[in-house]
Amino acid sequence: MNSKLSHYDPAGKVSMVDVGSKAETERTATARAYVVLNKAVLEALPANKKGDPLEVARIAGIMAAKKTSELIPLCHPLPLTRIDINLTLDDNGVEIVATASTVARTGVEMEAMTAASVAALTVYDMTKALDKSIEIREIHLVEKTGGKSGHFRREEGK
Amino acid sequence: MNSKLSHYDPAGKVSMVDVGSKAETERTATARAYVVLNKAVLEALPANKKGDPLEVARIAGIMAAKKTSELIPLCHPLPLTRIDINLTLDDNGVEIVATASTVARTGVEMEAMTAASVAALTVYDMTKALDKSIEIREIHLVEKTGGKSGHFRREEGK
Amino acid sequence: MNSKLSHYDPAGKVSMVDVGSKAETERTATARAYVVLNKAVLEALPANKKGDPLEVARIAGIMAAKKTSELIPLCHPLPLTRIDINLTLDDNGVEIVATASTVARTGVEMEAMTAASVAALTVYDMTKALDKSIEIREIHLVEKTGGKSGHFRREEGK
Amino acid sequence: MNSKLSHYDPAGKVSMVDVGSKAETERTATARAYVVLNKAVLEALPANKKGDPLEVARIAGIMAAKKTSELIPLCHPLPLTRIDINLTLDDNGVEIVATASTVARTGVEMEAMTAASVAALTVYDMTKALDKSIEIREIHLVEKTGGKSGHFRREEGK
Amino acid sequence: MNSKLSHYDPAGKVSMVDVGSKAETERTATARAYVVLNKAVLEALPANKKGDPLEVARIAGIMAAKKTSELIPLCHPLPLTRIDINLTLDDNGVEIVATASTVARTGVEMEAMTAASVAALTVYDMTKALDKSIEIREIHLVEKTGGKSGHFRREEGK
Amino acid sequence: MNSKLSHYDPAGKVSMVDVGSKAETERTATARAYVVLNKAVLEALPANKKGDPLEVARIAGIMAAKKTSELIPLCHPLPLTRIDINLTLDDNGVEIVATASTVARTGVEMEAMTAASVAALTVYDMTKALDKSIEIREIHLVEKTGGKSGHFRREEGK
Numbered sequence: 001m002n003s004k005l006s007h008y009d010p011a012g013k014v015s016m017v018d019v020g021s022k023a024e025t026e027r028t029a030t031a032r033a034y035v036v037l038n039k040a041v042l043e044a045l046p047a048n049k050k051g052d053p054l055e056v057a058r059i060a061g062i063m064a065a066k067k068t069s070e071l072i073p074l075c076h077p078l079p080l081t082r083i084d085i086n087l088t089l090d091d092n093g094v095e096i097v098a099t100a101s102t103v104a105r106t107g108v109e110m111e112a113m114t115a116a117s118v119a120a121l122t123v124y125d126m127t128k129a130l131d132k133s134i135e136i137r138e139i140h141l142v143e144k145t146g147g148k149s150g151h152f153r154r155e156e157g158k
Numbered sequence: 159m160n161s162k163l164s165h166y167d168p169a170g171k172v173s174m175v176d177v178g179s180k181a182e183t184e185r186t187a188t189a190r191a192y193v194v195l196n197k198a199v200l201e202a203l204p205a206n207k208k209g210d211p212l213e214v215a216r217i218a219g220i221m222a223a224k225k226t227s228e229l230i231p232l233c234h235p236l237p238l239t240r241i242d243i244n245l246t247l248d249d250n251g252v253e254i255v256a257t258a259s260t261v262a263r264t265g266v267e268m269e270a271m272t273a274a275s276v277a278a279l280t281v282y283d284m285t286k287a288l289d290k291s292i293e294i295r296e297i298h299l300v301e302k303t304g305g306k307s308g309h310f311r312r313e314e315g316k
Numbered sequence: 317m318n319s320k321l322s323h324y325d326p327a328g329k330v331s332m333v334d335v336g337s338k339a340e341t342e343r344t345a346t347a348r349a350y351v352v353l354n355k356a357v358l359e360a361l362p363a364n365k366k367g368d369p370l371e372v373a374r375i376a377g378i379m380a381a382k383k384t385s386e387l388i389p390l391c392h393p394l395p396l397t398r399i400d401i402n403l404t405l406d407d408n409g410v411e412i413v414a415t416a417s418t419v420a421r422t423g424v425e426m427e428a429m430t431a432a433s434v435a436a437l438t439v440y441d442m443t444k445a446l447d448k449s450i451e452i453r454e455i456h457l458v459e460k461t462g463g464k465s466g467h468f469r470r471e472e473g474k
Numbered sequence: 475m476n477s478k479l480s481h482y483d484p485a486g487k488v489s490m491v492d493v494g495s496k497a498e499t500e501r502t503a504t505a506r507a508y509v510v511l512n513k514a515v516l517e518a519l520p521a522n523k524k525g526d527p528l529e530v531a532r533i534a535g536i537m538a539a540k541k542t543s544e545l546i547p548l549c550h551p552l553p554l555t556r557i558d559i560n561l562t563l564d565d566n567g568v569e570i571v572a573t574a575s576t577v578a579r580t581g582v583e584m585e586a587m588t589a590a591s592v593a594a595l596t597v598y599d600m601t602k603a604l605d606k607s608i609e610i611r612e613i614h615l616v617e618k619t620g621g622k623s624g625h626f627r628r629e630e631g632k
Numbered sequence: 633m634n635s636k637l638s639h640y641d642p643a644g645k646v647s648m649v650d651v652g653s654k655a656e657t658e659r660t661a662t663a664r665a666y667v668v669l670n671k672a673v674l675e676a677l678p679a680n681k682k683g684d685p686l687e688v689a690r691i692a693g694i695m696a697a698k699k700t701s702e703l704i705p706l707c708h709p710l711p712l713t714r715i716d717i718n719l720t721l722d723d724n725g726v727e728i729v730a731t732a733s734t735v736a737r738t739g740v741e742m743e744a745m746t747a748a749s750v751a752a753l754t755v756y757d758m759t760k761a762l763d764k765s766i767e768i769r770e771i772h773l774v775e776k777t778g779g780k781s782g783h784f785r786r787e788e789g790k
Numbered sequence: 791m792n793s794k795l796s797h798y799d800p801a802g803k804v805s806m807v808d809v810g811s812k813a814e815t816e817r818t819a820t821a822r823a824y825v826v827l828n829k830a831v832l833e834a835l836p837a838n839k840k841g842d843p844l845e846v847a848r849i850a851g852i853m854a855a856k857k858t859s860e861l862i863p864l865c866h867p868l869p870l871t872r873i874d875i876n877l878t879l880d881d882n883g884v885e886i887v888a889t890a891s892t893v894a895r896t897g898v899e900m901e902a903m904t905a906a907s908v909a910a911l912t913v914y915d916m917t918k919a920l921d922k923s924i925e926i927r928e929i930h931l932v933e934k935t936g937g938k939s940g941h942f943r944r945e946e947g948k
Contacts, residue, residue, distance in 0.1 A: 004202065004287065005203075006285065009874065014848060017872065018871060018872035019871045066551055067228075069856055071225070075283065076871065077869055080551055081492060082491065109286065110282075113279055120297075126164055126232070130162070140293040144290075172374060172378075174400070178419055210845075218849075221705055224709055237736070239651045240649065241647065321518055322599065329718075330694075376545065376547050380545055389694060390599065393712055434545050446478070448618075451612055457608075468606055530691060533863050536804075536863060553869060637831075646846060677795075704908070704915050705912065741918065749926070757862050760796055761796040770926075772923070772924070773918075786923065
């Protein structure tokens with residue numbers, strides 16, 4: 001484990017740190033978000049024949065992943081090679097799992113986190129007329145591969 | 159309470175619905191997010207003299223609020239008149255409260271939600287080297303004023 | 317009819333001309349595009365159960381309308397109050413009709429044209445693996461209301 | 475010829491498909507658009523001494539090519555190595571030919587199509603005060619090189 | 633004269649301050665930049681028949697003005713009603729004068745400053761192959777009208 | 791030294807020139823800007839406990855570097871590997887030094903220039919309430935490495 005905050009130079013100053021000497025390798029990251037929905041929303045979702053709100057959220061998440069380095073100040077711009085988003089309805093809401101990949105000098109953790117977050121915000125936006133108490137919960141990294149720090153997988157139940 | 163999903167026309171088709179005949183009134187919304195941080199991060203944060211990560215997150219949240227209609231597909235573009243973000247450290251992490259205001263034909267709920275979410279993602283990004291199990295939790299609307307639907311305030315403890 | 321090019325000042329120099337003294341009125345514009353598709357594509361479209369390409373195109377068109385003033389150099393930024401896009405399959409392809417509205421000092425003709433064009437480009441992108449000879453045809457203004465120049469409606473068959 | 479729509483995973487779900495294992499090769503694409511203009515516009519164009527509308531359209535097309543992955547939802551972001559746009563006046567309007575190149579894992583067909591379309595929309599915008607019946611016609615791919623699918627050239631007269 | 637920094641709330645925290653209660657009035661601002669060029673560049677500029685670099689800079693400045701609130705973190709988004717940029721060659725380089733207008737609750741000083749700066753950067757970019765010692769000099773506000781602070785005009789020779 | 795303007799093809803037409811056959815090498819560039827501030831501003835800057843304006847300017851400069859190819863029409867999009875900005879207060883104002891790096895087929899001169907310029911504009915924006923005569927001065931390239939043209943360093947005192 002690293003002993004310091006990210007994106008700081010030795011003098012403690014914020015910077016987009018130099019990754020120029022790192023190797024270009026394949027890197028992937030998967031993030032998860034969960035949107036708690038009430039019964040009214042859960043019943044309305046499958047009833048809407050055209051323009052499934054979950055499809056709108058999927059598109060929004062994919063497009064947001066491509067904007068990550070515009071949104072997160074110290075993120076390096078990366079040529080994403082893949083973005084894949086799954087939305088699954090269950091009894092309490094919708095689970096969002098977003099995976100991003102690249103072949104680059106730094107990882108795509110923030111791209112996966114951003115995709116999951118914006119997909120969740122879009123589910124919220126599409127359903128908010130039916131429920132003002134909707135909550136987005138538990139956005140976290142699930143898995144990460146590639147790069148010097150190697151493979152990471154979140155422990156279940158954490 | 160409305161009986162249908164947002165952003166759908168009578169035929170069930172997604173659209174950016176017509177707000178042209180609504181009155182231009184002052185509207186505000188406040189959203190909250192919470193980032194759970196471990197001890198290593200909580201100790202590192204005040205130790206960094208220059209470039210406080212919470213300040214970076216505040217700037218990122220303000221700038222993201224202005225990008226809301228680019229990120230959330232069916233959001234109307236709005237001339238924001240105010241964005242204010244508070245980040246407060248406590249024993250378990252950082253609480254983010256974002257308030258947005260406008261004088262417009264539709265509300266700023268998504269602007270406040272987006273500001274809180276991107277500020278949370280930035281806190282995550284600035285601290286992730288110290289803790290891979292960071293989690294963003296409980297992004298929700300706190301309060302909303304203005305417009306036809308009137309004043310809304312989330313019940314405490316919900 | 318005007319006797320000169322748009323977006324030029326009296327000296328013949330390109331500028332974003334001053335609309336500050338014009339009245340804020342409700343304005344709408346409708347534009348149309350047509351994408352010619354071959355049989356293979358026309359048969360594949362309804363067979364795809366999830367993620368209808370025409371829905372993806374609709375979202376892309378709506379989001380592009382909001383980017384019009386970023387894409388078209390001399391366009392004024394406008395607070396769009398509505399964007400609505402219809403895509404209709406027929407025997408030769410898909411017809412796209414996009415309507416934009418605003419309450420502003422200048423019109424939304426370019427917003428409707430941009431929405432129709434980017435929806436058409438997205439249909440092309442989603443189907444190009446099945447047909448390299450796809451063609452986008454006949455992007456034009458259908459109707460325009462509001463503003464000093466008044467109501468315009470394109471003659472049929474033109 | 476491919477047997478399915480683009481940008482779908484095996485389950486029929488929209489995604490930005492993985493190109494991480496494809497080779498980085500030089501790829502180019504050329505697209506064409508045509509803007510039909512009336513006599514009043516064709517006479518006004520060369521008469522404007524400063525700020526040629528066709529130059530404005532060229533700049534707009536080049537800048538739009540760089541925005542392709544922001545506009546077209548499933549497009550991969552690509553490091554463009556070249557964008558070149560030719561606009562040629564003839565007796566009926568202006569022909570636009572746009573060429574894009576990259577060294578990347580996927581092609582630049584949509585970048586060339588987007589550049590040609592936005593250049594055409596800009597010609598329309600600069601001349602619309604003189605002619606409301608302007609039409610953008612026949613946006614299509616002309617040629618494509620590089621990548622697994624190899625060389626493609628549209629047949630003349632098609 | 634104000635006694636404190638801009639964009640701070642009473643607690644000394646950065647925010648996009650509330651302008652919701654200010655009146656919507658017509659506001660303009662004019663900014664100036666100067667790019668010092670060497671002889672080689674000054675001779676090359678008029679010799680280039682097509683695609684005058686100063687025209688490219690004018691377009692870039694106009695488009696950048698519309699991006700001001702994306703670039704300057706605490707700037708309010710504004711519906712610009714006019715952007716006008718003049719570039720004048722003299723014996724030592726090119727003078728850039730940019731004017732922006734709006735009808736809004738806050739001023740357009742940063743829009744004029746951004747337009748002049750990006751036009752200057754573009755002149756630099758178009759000519760840098762001929763002179764690596766080009767310098768952008770003296771970007772400042774020339775004049776400002778509208779709003780509570782009233783009319784300001786920079787003293788000559790300052 | 792080159793004998794012609796940048797970004798022109800042999801026919802004198804503006805284009806984003808082909809860099810596809812150039813080698814991907816490490817490239818860096820450093821640019822400098824200076825913002826002249828009056829005494830009132832120089833005294834107010836250290837007195838503000840939270841949200842140092844120079845930190846806001848640093849973030850703005852870093853984020854602007856990532857937008858360079860959106861702002862400067864003929865710039866190639868580049869995967870930046872580093873952006874570092876130093877702001878130093880002295881008796882007359884603040885000096886800004888911005889360094890950008892990439893591993894790419896073309897250089898990052900405009901990225902460094904844009905970062906320095908937007909950081910300077912942000913210093914201006916944060917302090918303009920205290921001084922309307924602030925001036926941004928002397929934006930220029932300091933150093934450049936990598937690529938065919940090799941190492942360049944501006945002579946002192948120039």
